[in-house]
Amino acid sequence: MSIFPIRLLIVEDDQRISELHRRFVEKLEGFEVVGVANTIAEGDEMVELLGPDLILLDLFFPEGSGMDLLRRMRAGAAPSDVILITAAREIGALQEALRGGVFDYLVKPVYFNRFQEALLKYRDYFERMQQGGRLEQKDIDQLFHAHPALEETPRSLPKGIDPLTLKKIRQIFEDPAVADLSAEEAGKRVGVSRITARRYLEFLIGEGVLAADLIYGVVGRPERRYFRKS
Incomplete structure (x- = not known):
């Protein structure tokens, strides 16, 4: 209701x-x-x-x-x-x-x-x-x-960071069901490549929004995964 x-x-x-x-x-x-x-x-x-x-x-x-x-x-x-x-x-x-x-x-x-x-x-x-x-x-x-809806024009962003794509990347981590994601997984969610997603994810780390950690599997290279800072 x-x-x-x-x-x-x-x-x-x-x-x-x-x-x-x-x-x-x-x-x-x-x-x-x-x-x-x-x-x-x-x-x-x-x-x-x-x-x-x-x-x-x-x-x-x-x-x-x-x-x-x-x-x-x-x-x-x-x-x-x-x-x-x-x-x-x-x-x-x-x-x-x-x-x-x-x-x-x-x-x-x-x-x-x-x-x-x-x-x-x-x-x-x-x-x-x-x-x-x-x-x-x-x-x-x-x-x-x-x-x-009433925020003023966002501050200038560095070259290669589009405000709309940045917003989409941020919104992924606002979902309580999302614990952590790799760059590839984040890219698939917003429709961009792994390399592009990683650029935005690393930018959000610099902004203090996200953090990252290396997850070591049984075989292969460790995977860098991103999560929202508490």
Whole structure:
């Protein structure tokens, strides 16, 4: 059964901005806006009644600060996650937000690309948390990095290393069923020669992604096999 949609609440005093953010959310798969609150009091009530998974929270309201709502949520052990969207640029506001356990901090005016990055990163996190089980370091790293669909143009690679082929080689070792492979076996999986595969595998060793070991058989030369570093 699908774990989506992620139930999202917008708490923002400016109705035009809350409507803009609602439209932003509707462009993204896996999210459902379950409510829009334009006052802190409405936010308190909707958090309690709706129990959203994620809240997009402003800081500045005519009647007070959104940080007060965040504090009450944390004091009451409300399970909702929070992304702050605010005009506050002071270091103190950021520190307080981080201490309050916010998932991300966006500064107004928010452009769609940055908004999308925050929500897709949260979607990855939400899905992984629903799956349960243990996390490896690579899983944690993926959750804290930018969503792969939004990564900037990759850094320049050395001559002879194509980014698409490199990605395919890396993906082989992301399969938990793959313990180790020879260059020939890796090449067959991505459709390149043993020599080409070995070039990419050795590059990934230099990047600290893979490691290699020599396996000695009963007869013949030892075989160099590659595996993902733990």
